Amino acid sequence: MAEISVIIPTFNRAGRIEKAVESVLAQDYKDFELIVVDDGSEDDTLEILKNYPEVRVLPQERQGVSAARNHGVNAGAGALIAFLDSDDLWLPSKLRVQAEFFNTNPDVLICQTGETWIRRGKRVNPRNRHEKPSGQVFERSLDLCLVSPSAVMMRRSLFEAMGGFDESLPACEDYDLWLRIGCRHPVHLIDEPLVIKHGGHEDQLSAMPGLDRHRIASLVKLLENEPLTASQRAAAAAVLLKKCRIYANGCAKRNRMEEAEFYRALALRYENEPPQNQAKKENNPP
Template sequence: MAGISVIIPTFNRAGRIEKAVESVLAQDFRDFELIVVDDGSEDDTLEILRSYPQVHVLPQKRQGVSAARNHGAAAGSGELIAFLDSDDLWLPSKLTVQADFFANNPEALICQTGETWIRRGKRVNPRNRHEKPSGQVFERSLELCLVSPSAVMMRRSLFDAMGGFDESLPACEDYDLWLRIGCRHPVHLIDEPLVIKHGGHEDQLSAMPGLDRYRIASLVKLLENQPLTASQRAAAAAVMQKKCRIYANGCAKRSRDEEAEFYQAVARHYENGPPQSQTQKENSPP
C-alpha cells in the first residue's frame, strides 16, 4: 500500500519520458508508487521505462490517454492519486506540499498547484484568463480548462465516484472530468508553481484540430446527466451554444454543411435549456 499513486500515461515519448520519471523519483515525499502506462508506443519509450526498476510499467494496446490514466489508477493502491503528463515535470516538493494539504484539510477531495509554463523552450506568462481559481471553479472552467492534470491530486474515493476519465473522448477528457467534479465539489488551489508545463510541440493533444467538438460533447453530456444547479445549467447551456455556433461557422466556411447544420441544431435545442427527457445519445455530436 502506498500513500500516493502517481500515474503517467505516455505514447511515443522516448525523448521526454526520462525527465518526467526522474522528476517523480526525485520527490522528497517518499510514500508513493509510480505507475507508467505505455499506450502502445512504437518508439523506444517502453525500453526506456523498463530500465527503471522503481517504476511499475503497464503496457497496453493503443487506447488513448483516458484509458491509460484509468488503467494506471485502477492498478494503484494509494488513497491519493496524482497524474503527470509525460512532457511535464514536477519540482521536488510537489507531493509533499499536496500531501500536507490533504492532511490538514480532511474534507478536501481535490487540489491543484500552480505551474510554470515553458513553450517551445521559452518561459511564458499565462494571460489573465488562464489564472487558476480556487474553490468553486465550475462556471469559470466552462469557457477554458483551468485545471491541469499534471497539477492535480485527488482522493481515490472521488476519482472512483466520478468514474474516471471518459474513454470515449479522444481529447478534452480532462476538461470533461474537471467539469463533472467542479459542478459538485470545490477544487482547491495551492498557489505555488510546483509543475513545469511544457507546450508547443506537435504531438500534444491540445494541438489537434477541431477540439471544440469534444468540448461540446462534454457539455451536452454534462447538461443531460449531471445534477446542475439552475445557475450552473444556464451557464453551461450558454457556453455550449456559443461553442456550437462558432464551430458551425467554421464548418460552413469549409463547406462541411451537414456538420454545420448539426451543430446549429444542437445550439437551438438548448436555447430554453435541455429537456429532461432528452438523452445524451440523441444529442451526441458525430
C-alpha cells in the same frame, strides 16, 4: 501500501519520458508508487523505462489517454492519486506539499498547484484568463479548462465516484472530468508553481484540430446527466450555444454543411428548452 499512486500515461515519448519519471523519483516525499502506462508506443519508450526497476510499467494496446490513466489508477492502491503528463515535470516538493494539504484539510477531495509554463523552450507568462481559481471553479472552467492534470491530486474515492476519465473522448477528457467534479465539489488551489508545463510541441493533444467538438460533447453530457444548479445550467448552456455556433460557422466555411447544420440544430435545442424542463431536471437529478 503507498499513500499516493502517481500515474503517467505515455505514447511515443521516448525523448521526454525519462525527465518526467526522474522528476517523480526526485520527490522529497517518498510514500508513493509510480505507475507508467504505455499506450502502445512504437518508439523506444518501453526500452527507456527498463532503466527504472522501481517504476511499475503497464503496456497496453493503443486506447487513448483516458484509458491509460484509468488503467493506471485501477492498478494502483494509494488513497491519493496524482497524474503527470509525460511531457511535464514536477519540482521536488510537489507531492509533499499536496499530501500535507490533504492531511491538514481532511474534508478536501481535490486540489491542484500552480505551474510554470514553458512554450517551445521559453518561459511564458499565462494571460489573465488562464489564472487558476480556487474553490468553485465550474463556471469559470466552462470556456477554458483551468485545471491541469499534472497539477492535480485527488482522493481515490472521488475518482471512483466520478467514474474516472471518459474513454469515449479522444481529447478534452480532462475538461470533461474537471467539470463533472467542479459542478459538485470545490477544487482547491495551492498557489505555488510546483509543475513545469511544457507546450508548443506537435504531439500534444491540445494541438489537435477541432477540439471544440469534444468540449461540446462534454457540455451536452453535463446538461443531460449532471445535477446542475440553475446558475450552473444557465452558464453551461450559454457556453454550449457559443461553442456550437463558432464550430458550425467554421464547418460552413470549409463546406462541411451537414456538420454545420448538426451543430446549429444542437444549439437551437438548448436555446429553446422550456424553463419548466430545466427546473424539472434540476429537481430530479439522475
